[in-house]
Amino acid sequence: MTHDPDNSAFCPYYHHAVELIGRRWTGAILRALLSGMERFSEVTATVPGLSDRMLSERLKELEAEGIVERLVRAEKPVRVEYLLTEKGRALGAVIEAVSGWAELWAGADAAITNESDKIAAPAAFGRA
Numbered sequence: 001m002t003h004d005p006d007n008s009a010f011c012p013y014y015h016h017a018v019e020l021i022g023r024r025w026t027g028a029i030l031r032a033l034l035s036g037m038e039r040f041s042e043v044t045a046t047v048p049g050l051s052d053r054m055l056s057e058r059l060k061e062l063e064a065e066g067i068v069e070r071l072v073r074a075e076k077p078v079r080v081e082y083l084l085t086e087k088g089r090a091l092g093a094v095i096e097a098v099s100g101w102a103e104l105w106a107g108a109d110a111a112i113t114n115e116s117d118k119i120a121a122p123a124a125f126g127r128a
Contacts, residue, residue: 020065025050027095029058030084033068034092038081067091
């Protein structure tokens with residue numbers, strides 16, 4: 001049975017993409033790379049709370065998906081850079097759209113003054 005994305009509420013391509021970019025830290029890493037960060041240390045310095053282990057794991061996943069390219073420059077000391085591929089740069093519009101949504105809607109969460117809303121709202125955004 002083949003999949004017809006036009007006739008189904010479920011699309012495996014969409015599902016794969018959302019699962020990929022929706023993994024913890026991946027969106028923040030992509031945003032850092034899109035803003036010009038290239039070095040491992042630049043990304044960890046830019047994203048608060050991101051461990052070296054997690055960044056390494058996510059970069060390997062993004063590289064396996066063809067979104068990030070790892071370049072090793074034969075300098076002294078050796079310089080390793082992480083660059084977005086064409087496929088990765090194409091995510092720029094997606095990251096920008098999610099960022100705009102977050103500023104409009106997730107930012108509104110901070111302005112909630114009703115106590116019952118304060119308790120319920122963080123769960124809506126995956127925060128404790």
